[in-house]
Amino acid sequence: MASDNKMNLVILGLLDHEDLTGYDIKKRIDGSLRYFWKGSFGSIYPALSSLEEDGLIKKVKGKSSSAGREKIVYKITAAGRKNLLAWLSESKSSNSLKYETLLKLYFGGVADNEVSIATITEFEKEVEADLAVLNTYKKNLNKVLDERDHVFFYLTVTFGIETYEAYLRWCSDAKKILSGKKIVRSKR
Amino acid sequence: MASDNKMNLVILGLLDHEDLTGYDIKKRIDGSLRYFWKGSFGSIYPALSSLEEDGLIKKVKGKSSSAGREKIVYKITAAGRKNLLAWLSESKSSNSLKYETLLKLYFGGVADNEVSIATITEFEKEVEADLAVLNTYKKNLNKVLDERDHVFFYLTVTFGIETYEAYLRWCSDAKKILSGKKIVRSKR
DNA sequence: TACTCCATATATCATTTTGATATATCAATC
DNA sequence: GATTGATATATCAAAATGATATATGGAGTA
Numbered sequence: 001m002a003s004d005n006k007m008n009l010v011i012l013g014l015l016d017h018e019d020l021t022g023y024d025i026k027k028r029i030d031g032s033l034r035y036f037w038k039g040s041f042g043s044i045y046p047a048l049s050s051l052e053e054d055g056l057i058k059k060v061k062g063k064s065s066s067a068g069r070e071k072i073v074y075k076i077t078a079a080g081r082k083n084l085l086a087w088l089s090e091s092k093s094s095n096s097l098k099y100e101t102l103l104k105l106y107f108g109g110v111a112d113n114e115v116s117i118a119t120i121t122e123f124e125k126e127v128e129a130d131l132a133v134l135n136t137y138k139k140n141l142n143k144v145l146d147e148r149d150h151v152f153f154y155l156t157v158t159f160g161i162e163t164y165e166a167y168l169r170w171c172s173d174a175k176k177i178l179s180g181k182k183i184v185r186s187k188r
Numbered sequence: 189m190a191s192d193n194k195m196n197l198v199i200l201g202l203l204d205h206e207d208l209t210g211y212d213i214k215k216r217i218d219g220s221l222r223y224f225w226k227g228s229f230g231s232i233y234p235a236l237s238s239l240e241e242d243g244l245i246k247k248v249k250g251k252s253s254s255a256g257r258e259k260i261v262y263k264i265t266a267a268g269r270k271n272l273l274a275w276l277s278e279s280k281s282s283n284s285l286k287y288e289t290l291l292k293l294y295f296g297g298v299a300d301n302e303v304s305i306a307t308i309t310e311f312e313k314e315v316e317a318d319l320a321v322l323n324t325y326k327k328n329l330n331k332v333l334d335e336r337d338h339v340f341f342y343l344t345v346t347f348g349i350e351t352y353e354a355y356l357r358w359c360s361d362a363k364k365i366l367s368g369k370k371i372v373r374s375k376r
Numbered sequence: 377t378a379c380t381c382c383a384t385a386t387a388t389c390a391t392t393t394t395g396a397t398a399t400a401t402c403a404a405t406c
Numbered sequence: 407g408a409t410t411g412a413t414a415t416a417t418c419a420a421a422a423t424g425a426t427a428t429a430t431g432g433a434g435t436a
Contacts, residue, residue, distance in 0.1 A: 004424095005392065006288070013295035023414045036290035043393055045416060070401080071414070081298070088292050088299045091310055097285035100194070102224035102347060104276050107201035108340045110269070111276045116340070122279055152296045152304070155362050159290060159355075166354035167347075174343050192395095193421065211385045231422050233387060258430080259385070 007039055007047040012056065012084040015076040019060050022048055022072065032153065035134065035160040048074060056080035105174075113178045120178075124171040131164040195227055195235040200244065200272040203264040207248050210236055210260065220341065223322065223348040236262060244268035293362075301366045308366075312359040319352040 014020060014028050022044050029039045051057045057080050060073040076084075101123040108116035134157055141154045202208060202216050210232050217227045239245045245268050248261040264272075289311040296304035322345055329342045 006286075006291075007393080010291065013291070013298075016295065016298055021414070022416090026414095033291070033294065036285060036287040036294075038284055038286065038394090040394055040396095041414095041416075042395075042418080046392090084295065085298055088295060088303055088307075091306070093288035093292060093307065093310065095285075095287045095289055095311070095314075096226055097224060097283075097287075098194075098226065099224040099283045099285075100281035101283055102344050103194075103198065103201070103221070104281060106221065106224075106340055106344050107204065107272065107276060109337050110201075110204055110273055115277055118279070119276075119281065122281065123283070126283075149297050151365065152294055155296075155365065156290050156294050158361065159358050162354045162358045163351055166350045170347050170350040173346065177339065177343065195422080209385070210387090211383095214385095226423090228423055228425090229385095229387075230389080230424075234421090 005047060005050075007043045008051055008056075009084065009087050010037065010039060011044070011047055011051060011074075012076060012080050012087075015057055015074055016081060016084055019073050019075045021074070032156075035130070036156060048072075051080070054079075056083055117175055117178050120171050120174055124168065127164050127167045127171070131161065131168070134160045134164065193235060193238075195231045196239055196244075197272065197275050198225065198227060199232070199235055199239060199262075200264060200268050200275075203245055203262055204269060204272055207261050207263045209262070220344075223318070224344060236260075239268070242267075244271055305363055305366050308359050308362055312356065315352050315355045315359070319349065319356070322348045322352065 010029065010033070011025060014025055020028070022041070025044055025048075026039070026041060029037060029044075048057070052059065052074070055077060057074045057076055060075045101119055104119050105116055108119075137157045138154070138161060141150055141157060144150045145154060198217065198221070199213060202213055208216070210229070213232055213236075214227070214229060217225060217232075236245070240247065240262070243265060245262045245264055248263045289307055292307050293304055296307075325345045326342070326349060329338055329345060332338050333342060
């Protein structure tokens with residue numbers, strides 16, 4: 001690989017499944033991948049150029065001939081697929097979370113408890129909305145789980161559900177503690 | 189604030205509690221904050237310079253007089269504390285996670301299931317180690333929870349425990365699915 | 377005593393990423 | 407015919423990452 005640029009791997013992974021434009025890639029990142037990854041146009045387009053230069057992907061068509069909007073569709077090459085597989089087999093993975101919500105809470109002693117409670121409530125609402133979407137995904141996926149490809153998507157969905165449910169339990173407990181109430185919860 | 193540079197806020201938050209050097213700040217980030225935040229020297233030292241320039245922090249001493257290693261200890265100013273409080277009260281928080289483990293799993297269809305199982309196992313081991321540390325923190329914190337300051341640290345610790353336990357449940361389920369076993373789990 | 381490690385401590389750098397913005401086309405709606 | 411919003415590519419300043427460079431102090435040891 002030209003470098004350890006993560007966007008390169010995301011693009012190779014997505015292109016291995018279907019041919020896409022840069023814009024399409026952004027939609028996939030903000031769609032299926034958004035529960036565990038993110039990325040912006042500012043890193044997508046430069047990555048596409050460098051991947052093409054290195055022969056790991058190639059343009060399907062210069063532009064859709066005659067009619068229609070100008071569009072650059074990319075396709076993965078054999079060399080690209082080889083790189084993708086090599087990365088998947090690497091034993092080291094870097095997982096990083098940066099939760100501004102938790103950061104604010106950690107420093108919450110500076111302000112009134114109401115400020116922290118508001119921060120948690122905002123977080124709780126976002127999580128509830130995301131969880132609803134994930135549960136819909138799961139429901140639909142249950143019908144097609146026999147196809148191997150769907151299993152991997154299913155696993156990332158259940159990861160989201162499991163962690164988001166944990167977030168919600170924590171939100172509830174944390175708000176009780178900050179509002180001076182005792183926690184009474186059934187054993188698990 | 190000079191900008192929406194997140195490292196500025198981390199530094200103000202930490203300095204509000206105690207005077208620190210850049211190196212100390214890095215230790216705090218890699219210690220107590222590491223379950224929900226991260227940061228490197230490459231952003232700490234420039235942030236310290238810009239914060240001092242803006243009068244939000246100041247040097248406690250040019251260097252420890254006569255003996256000892258050269259050291260730059262910083263202290264928060266009244267203006268800095270005001271900025272910190274303003275940030276805490278902001279309603280928007282940006283929470284982002286980038287999990288390479290999940291990314292690899294999402295693209296797992298390209299490789300054998302064993303590759304994905306290895307990726308999960310590696311993740312599982314890291315989580316188990318972190319969870320053990322968090323449980324020790326919690327045990328010690330339970331003794332001093334009457335002091336308000338400790339409550340906020342306690343909440344970030346329980347956040348970690350709750351989510352890491354969710355991760356472990358998911359790891360177990362995911363490995364079973366990938367190795368072709370059925371999941372049998374007690375209801376919660 | 378001298379030697380070797382390791383933690384402390386500050387700093388910089390190339391590369392990557394972010395988040396915002398600019399530009400333009402196309403389809404749909406009003 | 408006008409306006410809006412999705413599609414589509416691209417660039418930019420600012421921020422973050424991860425690595426590396428440099429040097430000191432202390433602790434152990436040969």
